[in-house]
Amino acid sequence: MRRFALIAVPYLWLLALFLVPFVIVLKISLSDSALAIPPYLPTLDLKAGWSGITEFFSQLDFENFVWLTEDDLYWKAYLSSLKIALVSTVLTLAVGFPIAYGMARAPQHWRATLLLLVILPFWTSFLIRVYSWMGILSQEGYLNQFLMGIGLINEPLIILNTNVAVYIGIVYTYLPFMILPIYSALEKLDESLLEAAEDLGCSRMSAFWLVTVPLSKQGIIAGSFLVFIPTLGEFVIPSLLGGSKTLMIGKILWEEFFSNRDWPVASAVAVILLLILVIPIILFQRNEQKQREAEG
């Protein structure tokens, strides 16, 4: 009984916060848009009893999904989102790994402080932090003022409203999600393994690649998924820092929803996005499980 309750709690959680919303979105994606409140048809009329339910299901169709294949905008936006998410993940890893490595190598009594420094920015609202980047990166912003002040450049760099700004924003925002799992993997690393490698004639560099990196693999994988998955559907960062040329699926969703008032197509876009995300999420779960088994 106790075992049952233990399993039931997470499943109830999944049911309430994932499955139910998903079914609602899926249902809307099979409807037709209409000028009404809510702006789609059909709506389920339970009062009509069984005939109401069959009537409802007979009106659902996959028309909106067909529509998504007919216009190249959608797959271009999915591809562009995938590309931005991949590049951001690699960049975040490149920045995050050395930080995590430095933290794990720091003297024991420093680590708590360093860890706090990584987490500290979360105490400020995410939106305000992204807005601050607008102030830093804009044409008259701090970065350009500084670079022109020290005479490195004569003309202000145009960074804001480009993809570069989007990458900066994403790397900055998701960095802690990369650092923390890598740090936790590196911290557990047995240093005698590195000494052994060196005793056996390994240079420090190759010991790093042959011992440290493989042993922190789980952390790298976990961090990469934690960055990749939310970045794929990211809306706030590209819309604040990106220009109108930054094509991401989150923005397309916004346009379908707000400009076209087409909730069914917007829902279809969301369902496809979720299907794309299912693969990395499953891989992530597998990785977590492997890790648990290895530790167990």
Add this chain to the structure above:
Amino acid sequence: MKKTLITLTTTVALGAMAAHAEEVRVYNWSDYIDEDLLGKFEEETGIKLIYDVFDSNEVLETKMLAGGSGYDVVVPSGTFLQRQITAGAFQKLDMAQLSNKGNMWDAIEARTAKYDPDNAYSINYMWGTTGIGVNVGKVQEALGADAPIDSLALVFDPANMEKLADCGVHLLDAPAEIIPAALAYIGEDPDSHDKDVIAKVEPILTAVRPYIQKFHSSEYINALANGDICVAIGWSGDILQARDRAAEAENGVEIAYSAPSEGALMWFDQMAIPVDAPNPEAAHKFLNFIMDAQNMADASNYVYYANGNLASQPLLEEDVIGDPAIYPNDETIKNLYTTTPYPQKVQRVVTRMWTKIKSGT
């Protein structure tokens, strides 16, 4: 649109009110009222006023069509109002509760009846035109003293735009405003719903796209005033606000607004009460308060938009009522046009074209 993410929530708290005080929730455009009026309403009626703002009709419309917005008074523009009335989003006004209705201006009501027959669902708050705001000094520097600052050629002719690109050009991120302007520029009917006619706009906008810094519907006020940009297609009052902010800052920036000589879009922002408003009675009180001649005059004197209230006109300041950019004279009024909402199928074509123009995809 970006501003919608952080829709500033201005909550005017009134200390003297009891905890269970009556409330009215108003959802209006950003930078669109003299905030002293909010306190005045609370004082006069004892109703707690919760005042939120938005900067795009699309955001408001989505809230209306989702239902249960919790707002008592909202302010859609004419074409959006018309569509939302059809969707059943608003309730008919109870004229018995609106004793100030007689203050309204029949000339404006005749025009808004196009969107809201008999003005049964809404009252006019403000109206204005969509036109061109320029930083006079910078534009003349780029294009010479005879720069066509009152012509749409300024932004739709690539030869001009090429020279203006460096000092910055913003366009409203609103296809329903920019497409009619481009149609007027090429001499087509700005209110055309014909897909083939609308398609003629695409090459025009694509040709000038490389020179447009940004499509945005509120950032241009500050950008113009600070001298960050030199041309914006925007709403009349917003550009006049930029003009005044620049004058106050004494930063040497001189902003001018003109309704384009090829014709300018005339729009109306209408106050209406959602069908599921929690407190329709207080909503009527708010509408009646707004229709008071003095209150409406205060609002117009503050935001530099013309209003639909005839009785308020003697109370308007000279730089409002006497400015043809705000209250167009008979000459200019002939040059103004209005638009009607796109049907759903055309809307999709329009949005798609807009995305293509903006993103190149």
